Amino acid sequence: MEVSALSKRFPGKRGTPEKAVLDNVSFRVDDGEFVTLIGPSGSGKTTLFHLIGGLELPTSGDILLHGRSTVGARGHIAYMPQQASLMPWLTVSANIELSLTIAGLGKREARGLARDWLARIGLDAAADQYPDVLSGGMQQRVSFLRALLSPQRLMCLDEPFSALDALTRQHMQAWLLSLWESNRRSVLFVTHSIEEALLLSDRILVMSAAPASIVREVAVPFPRPRSEALWSDAAFIRLKQELYDMLRPDAARG
Incomplete structure (x- = not known):
């Protein structure tokens, strides 16, 4: 871009x-x-x-x-806002599936892809739960996964x-990396x-x-x-101060 x-x-x-x-x-x-x-x-x-x-x-x-x-x-x-912005009436898996079907995938393929990736990030047990029972960090993982799987x-x-x-936040940074x-x-x-x-x-x-x-x-x-x-590295500390x-x-x- x-x-x-x-x-x-x-x-x-x-x-x-x-x-x-x-x-x-x-x-x-x-x-x-x-x-x-x-x-x-x-x-x-x-x-x-x-x-x-x-x-x-x-x-x-x-x-x-x-x-x-x-x-x-x-x-x-693909856009991920400050808040997870998941649809509360859809399950975790359905939130991801919806974005995939909008992008053109068939329902069966979207469901399989959502389930596969939820397992990869350790949220397979939450697939059929609703967003309000998830922690803030778990909701952000789902939101990021939804952006990651979009075709853009x-x-x-x-x-x-x-x-x-x-x-x-530290855990999410490491996970995102x-x-x-x-x-x-x-x-x-x-x-x-x-x-x-x-x-x-x-x-x-x-x-x-x-x-x-x-x-x-x-x-x-x-x-x-x-x-x-890296946060304790001297070069990191110097560059942090410069910024x-x-x-x-x-x-x-x-």
Whole structure:
């Protein structure tokens, strides 16, 4: 995917001035690459996802997937929001099956694929249960699996672990890493956690405050596979501090 000179302004209400959210944002996500966006709260990261997913139209700029413009078009990405957003009236397996049948698979094939993958991630016993009996971490696993099994090559993950407690979040990070490394889908990930960004990413894009632009691009130098043991590495700590300094409110823009 390539985002080219993307800007977004929302009209003002009742005589108030318009609100500029994104300003000339450009970046790419290569095939099989894990790219993370970090930036201040309110810097337009979720708006950017809405533009990429076709839920909003940009004021200017373009979004290309496989070289073709997808501005305003839906169904080109797999999306995982901050909350699991599972349908409470469907079982765990049926939640996954529904997304697969919408993507064009037959019901029998969708059911078999859902059951097979639930077993792979250790949730086969929960297949016929309803989402409300699952823990937050288990619900997020199901939500991620639903995105992973969709046919789109690009997954957009919008702070998927932000609502989890610290220990569950660490477990989910390790789980996501292991599953992604065996599958290598292209991922665009949003987080407020610098440690999470460094643990998961190939590259980190630092966004400014709104109206947001990309002010830094950081290639993560640590070899894969990775684990939480990396957090005590001296180079990890130095890079974490550098990223923190970039995000400080008094850091220079641009």
